[in-house]
Amino acid sequence: MKSYQFLTPFTLPNGVEIKNRVVLAPMTEQMAFQDGTVTQEEISYLQQRAGGVGLLITPVAYINREGKGFEGQLGADHDSKIAGLRKLAFAIKSRGAKAILQIFSAGRMTNSYITRGLQPVSASAIAAPRNGAETPRELSHTEVLQHIQDFAQATRRAIEAGFDGVELHGANTYLLQQFVSPHSNRRTDQWGGSLEKRLSFPLAVIDEVMKIKQQFADPSFIVGYRLSPEEIEQPGISLADTVYFVEKLQDTAIDYIHVSMGNVWRTSMRDSSNTVPIISQIKQVSTQKPVIAVGHIRTPEQAEAVIEKDADFVALGHQLIIDPNWVEKVMSGQQDTIRYQLHVADLDDLGVKAPFLEFIRDMPGFDIIGLGDESQRIIDNVTYL
Numbered sequence: 453m454k455s456y457q458f459l460t461p462f463t464l465p466n467g468v469e470i471k472n473r474v475v476l477a478p479m480t481e482q483m484a485f486q487d488g489t490v491t492q493e494e495i496s497y498l499q500q501r502a503g504g505v506g507l508l509i510t511p512v513a514y515i516n517r518e519g520k521g522f523e524g525q526l527g528a529d530h531d532s533k534i535a536g537l538r539k540l541a542f543a544i545k546s547r548g549a550k551a552i553l554q555i556f557s558a559g560r561m562t563n564s565y566i567t568r569g570l571q572p573v574s575a576s577a578i579a580a581p582r583n584g585a586e587t588p589r590e591l592s593h594t595e596v597l598q599h600i601q602d603f604a605q606a607t608r609r610a611i612e613a614g615f616d617g618v619e620l621h622g623a624n625t626y627l628l629q630q631f632v633s634p635h636s637n638r639r640t641d642q643w644g645g646s647l648e649k650r651l652s653f654p655l656a657v658i659d660e661v662m663k664i665k666q667q668f669a670d671p672s673f674i675v676g677y678r679l680s681p682e683e684i685e686q687p688g689i690s691l692a693d694t695v696y697f698v699e700k701l702q703d704t705a706i707d708y709i710h711v712s713m714g715n716v717w718r719t720s721m722r723d724s725s726n727t728v729p730i731i732s733q734i735k736q737v738s739t740q741k742p743v744i745a746v747g748h749i750r751t752p753e754q755a756e757a758v759i760e761k762d763a764d765f766v767a768l769g770h771q772l773i774i775d776p777n778w779v780e781k782v783m784s785g786q787q788d789t790i791r792y793q794l795h796v797a798d799l800d801d802l803g804v805k806a807p808f809l810e811f812i813r814d815m816p817g818f819d820i821i822g823l824g825d826e827s828q829r830i831i832d833n834v835t836y837l
């Protein structure tokens with residue numbers, strides 16, 4: 453049987469050993485109640501994927517009401533959510549994975565329907581460059597401080613619920629990234645202007661989260677940071693900005709850096725003369741912090757190639773929706789039985805419910821076999837709020 457390095461343990465900077473290097477990528481599946489409370493369906497769906505991976509990162513949970521980004525999204529915005537989160541953490545941990553709660557505010561990447569009437573907020577009052585985007589309200593200095601506290605309080609809830617850690621979602625154009633971006637952050641106070649100042653919000657969030665960790669958890673509590681290395685917007689985050697940020701993160705107490713990309717081997721979108729994969733460049737700079745790579749990793753061979761030289765962990769998204777037993781199959785030498793395509797007849801067994809199906813059906817990478825009248829029927833039968 454072939455032995456893979458990605459199946460070997462890894463010790464994080466805080467001394468916690470993770471049983472292997474495979475991570476369930478955070479993926480919103482629209483299964484929470486309307487108020488953000490976890491549902492049994494969501495618990496079962498995630499528990500099904502917690503048997504093989506070393507780390508399981510939950511779908512992103514919002515830290516406050518104006519930060520909610522999707523219908524059916526998990527909330528970590530109020531103490532009333534702790535009881536549900538506790539059941540979720542317990543279910544994940546009972547199958548052997550470390551349970552990491554991903555937290556964020558969507559910032560300008562939401563709308564006042566999803567927030568039930570609250571105007572979206574951001575670093576500056578600049579709408580995202582996409583059709584129909586609402587213009588957000590610029591956060592006042594006091595509100596910026598409140599958002600830092602909201603990240604800290606969401607972390608406290610994760611601790612009280614028994615999670616092994618949190619991941620700060622600083623990627624995919626959401627609020628933390630909006631402060632880093634010269635497109636969405638045009639502020640002239642201490643939170644905007646130079647790159648140094650644009651980084652001050654995420655670094656303040658990390659500081660405050662670490663204080664909460666010290667107060668309520670022990671050193672084994674994991675804090676990770678997810679970032680997107682570049683933006684296409686003009687002006688936008690460049691790879692040089694990110695390299696500088698990654699250097700800064702080396703001096704913080706975080707336990708890993710998670711580099712969000714659609715394809716793990718992607719090169720710079722903004723500078724075609726830079727042909728070295730971004731993940732290799734970040735790994736080289738991240739001398740103190742382990743790196744999680746993600747993006748179109750499907751086969752054990754692809755995962756191994758990434759682990760061999762460019763990352764400490766591989767996160768799998770699509771692939772673990774399609775085959776929740778990917779790791780177990782590789783461990784038992786049955787990789788030939790890994791499934792690489794979703795079939796409509798398997799959706800029930802995979803815990804993929806109708807709103808989730810509707811969310812993913814047109815996404816690249818989900819070529820769902822048998823999707824026709826039958827799935828339309830499933831979707832039509834759902835009553836939306």
Ligand SMILES: Cc1cc2nc3c(=O)[nH]c(=O)nc-3n(C[C@H](O)[C@H](O)[C@H](O)COP(=O)(O)O)c2cc1C
Pocket residue numbers: 477478479480481510511512554621623624678712713714746747748749767768769770771811812815
């Ligand atoms: C349905 C879906 C939901 C996602 N939700 C999140 C999320 O909640 N938080 C996040 O950081 N990334 C999210 N992502 C991005 C994934 O974590 C991952 O980076 C991306 O799918 C690429 O990896 P893959 O090719 O292995 O799927 C989502 C992706 C998908 C397909």
